[in-house]
Amino acid sequence: MEHSDHVDTSLNLNNAKPFRNDSKQELQINLIDFGRKKCPEKEVDALEDELKKVRAENQRLTEMLTITCDKYNALRNQFKEYMMSKNDSNEMMDDGISGSKKRKYDSENNTSNNKKVDGHFLGGVVKNSDEISSSDEYLSSPCKKLKEEHIKEKITRVSVQTETSDTSLIVKDGYQWRKYGQKVTRDNPCPRAYFKCSFAPTCPVKKKVQRSAEDQSILVATYEGEHTHPHPSNLEGTSTTPTRSTMLGSVPCSTTSHGSSGPATITLDLTKPTKPAQQPNDDRALHQFLVDQMASSLTQNPSFRAALAAAISGKILQPNNHKD
DNA sequence: CGCGTTTGACCAGCGC
C-alpha cells in the first residue's frame, strides 16, 4: 500500500490494554490523519468497498468458525461419553491386571508422548496430538483409586520448541517453580527435572520437564494438578485476563483439552524469539502474543468493526472537519 | 543471610 509510509495505523498495542475509549480515540486520530494526508474521493470509495468486503468475509468466517467449534464440542462430548461408558465396562475385565499403577501409567504416557511429539512437528510448532490416546490410557487405568486421583489431579502436557543449544530445562509459564530434583531416566539420556509450584505454599502443582529423546529441541513439560492460586501475572495486574486455555503463563501457546477430566496438551512455540528463553525474549513473546490477541479480538468485535466503519465514513469522508 | 539449585541418598513400585 502506498499509504503505509505516511499513515500510522498502529493501535498502540504496546501497552496491551483492553479495547477502551482511549484506544478508540487514538484510532480516530489516526484515521483523521489518514484522511488529512491524502485521500482522493475515488480512493476512499474503493477503500470503503474493500472494507465492506473484508467485513463481510470476516463475518462469514466468524460464523463458519462458530459452527465448526459447536460441531467440535458436540463431537468431543460424544467421544467423552463413549470413552466413559467404554472404560466402565473395561474396568471390570481389567481388574485382574493389578500391576498397572501410577508409574506404569506415567512411563507409558511419557514414551508415547515423546514418540508422538516428533511425529507432529510442523514448522517450529509442535503439534502434540496424543491427548486422545493418553486420555484413553488415562481413563482405562485399572486402578480405580488412581484413576480418580488422576482425574482429580489434572495433568497437562506441554511441548515447547526451543533452541537445541539451550540446555536449560526451563519452561517459562509465568508461575514460580522450585526445582526439587533431577533424574536421568532410562529411555531418555536427557535428564528430567522436577519442579514444585512455589508461588503458594499450599499449591500442589508439580511440573516435570524433559527434552524429547528424539528431538532435543523439544522440551516436554508435564503439569500435574491445578494451581490453587491465580496466575501470578494476573496478580501483577496484567491487562489481559487470559484463561489457561489460551495462555499458559506468559508465552504464546495453543491448547487442546478434553474437558476437566483428561490431560490437555498445550503447544508452545518459543522459537520465534531467536535466542534461548530469557527475560527480554519472554517479553517479546508476551508482546507478540498480546498483539495477536488484541488483533484477533478486535477484528471479531462487532462494535469495533462498527466503530471503525463509522470512523472511516465519518472522518475520512469529511476531511475538512478533521481539525478544530 | 536467605533463597533457589544441585546432587547423592533414600523410598516405593514393578518385573523377574
Add this chain to the structure above:
DNA sequence: GCGCTGGTCAAACGCG
C-alpha cells in the same frame, strides 16, 4: 527377594 527405575528428600552449595 532382588535389582531396576522413577520420584522425592535434604544437606551442601552458590548467588545476590
